[in-house]
Amino acid sequence: MKKIYGFILLSxxxxxxxxxxxxxxxxxxxxxADSELLxxxxxxxxxxxxxxxxxxxxxLAGEPVTEGVTFYDENTNAVIDVTxxxxxxxxxxxxxxxxxxxxxxxxxxxxxxxxxxxPANPTDTDKAGTSFKRRLLVxxxxxxxxPNCPYMITALHDVYNDQAYASRVVHVACHTxxxxxxxxxxxxxxxxxxxxxxxxxxxxxxxxxxGVYNNSQDVMNIKWVIDEWYAxxxxxxxxxxxxxxxxxxxxxxxxxxxxxxDEYRIGAWLMEDNLSAEQSGSSLDWMNxxxxxxxxxxxxxxxxxxxxxxLGKVNAGGYAEYVFVMDLDPEWKKEDLHLAVFITxxxxxxxxxxxxxxxxxxxxxxx
Numbered sequence: 001m002k003k004i005y006g007f008i009l010l011s012x013x014x015x016x017x018x019x020x021x022x023x024x025x026x027x028x029x030x031x032x033a034d035s036e037l038l039x040x041x042x043x044x045x046x047x048x049x050x051x052x053x054x055x056x057x058x059x060l061a062g063e064p065v066t067e068g069v070t071f072y073d074e075n076t077n078a079v080i081d082v083t084x085x086x087x088x089x090x091x092x093x094x095x096x097x098x099x100x101x102x103x104x105x106x107x108x109x110x111x112x113x114x115x116x117x118x119p120a121n122p123t124d125t126d127k128a129g130t131s132f133k134r135r136l137l138v139x140x141x142x143x144x145x146x147p148n149c150p151y152m153i154t155a156l157h158d159v160y161n162d163q164a165y166a167s168r169v170v171h172v173a174c175h176t177x178x179x180x181x182x183x184x185x186x187x188x189x190x191x192x193x194x195x196x197x198x199x200x201x202x203x204x205x206x207x208x209x210x211g212v213y214n215n216s217q218d219v220m221n222i223k224w225v226i227d228e229w230y231a232x233x234x235x236x237x238x239x240x241x242x243x244x245x246x247x248x249x250x251x252x253x254x255x256x257x258x259x260x261x262d263e264y265r266i267g268a269w270l271m272e273d274n275l276s277a278e279q280s281g282s283s284l285d286w287m288n289x290x291x292x293x294x295x296x297x298x299x300x301x302x303x304x305x306x307x308x309x310x311l312g313k314v315n316a317g318g319y320a321e322y323v324f325v326m327d328l329d330p331e332w333k334k335e336d337l338h339l340a341v342f343i344t345x346x347x348x349x350x351x352x353x354x355x356x357x358x359x360x361x362x363x364x365x366x367x
Contacts, residue, residue: 089113132238143179147281152198265308267299
């Protein structure tokens with residue numbers, strides 16, 4: 001199973017970023033933790049070079065504590081060294097620990113050490129701008145062993161040959177666990193209330209679900225759904241991405257800039273192109289090459305909720321940033337990997353971008 005980690009940094013103004021950890025929706029408690037003794041860190045990702053350090057803060061009833069503190073490994077309860085309230089690592093991995101002071105015990109915090117530096121923020125070329133282009137996130141449910149899926153593949157091919165539609169969509173192909181050579185051990189079907197294939201769902205909105213019937217109406221029906229759901233929302237925020245690959249690790253910094261003050265969530269799905277497998281139900285060679293195949297769905301809140309990690313409230317003109325770190329299968333071709341990074345509001349996708357893995361894209365401002 002691929003390991004996926006993430007963390008969030010929130011900003012209420014373009015020049016001010018405040019860090020907070022993403023471990024779970026709720027803060028994790030240490031052994032018999034006292035609410036008065038609080039442990040925190042300025043970042044949850046560090047480079048495993050022995051020098052990149054996370055600054056650890058411990059407070060008792062709001063007052064800082066720096067002396068007489070003992071830190072313990074969460075798994076073994078062994079004492080660990082956090083010299084001068086700085087945590088470093090020389091090996092990749094996950095580090096969870098808690099602290100004790102006098103008769104108090106703290107909550108547990110978790111840090112991850114990765115082989116590369118966390119990517120820098122992508123550049124914002126228009127700091128005053130808040131008018132963005134919008135793209136739909138279209139999830140296709142398909143499978144190489146699905147004999148009816150060529151009907152959907154053919155219809156989508158015709159739809160996306162029209163640039164007016166292709167330019168408004170970030171497309172993801174979710175291959176079913178029962179009918180494909182490219183399996184994903186995640187219940188995206190359950191999340192979007194889909195059974196079998198072929199189906200399309202737009203922006204995680206279950207009411208948008210559409211199938212195809214191998215008739216002249218298929219292309220028109222898909223275009224109608226794209227038109228309707230594109231018109232249903234204005235872009236509430238824009239997304240910029242900076243990603244770096246080191247070995248078999250992909251680190252992604254996503255920067256979200258709000259046009260509308262509201263609560264947001266974020267996710268990143270990794271896809272691969274140019275995969276070869278015979279497509280059941282078709283004799284056409286081009287259908288044996290599969291693109292946008294979903295490899296990692298890094299937005300999982302629970303087994304059947306992939307609506308993204310909490311960014312919290314972001315003010316109009318302000319930023320929130322999030323880092324995703326993904327372990328890549330060595331057999332995946334890095335030059336064929338790309339990311340769908342999306343934001344949701346109220347469980348529905350509001351905007352999405354497509355970024356090649358290891359590359360960067362800036363905010364796509366409306367002209």
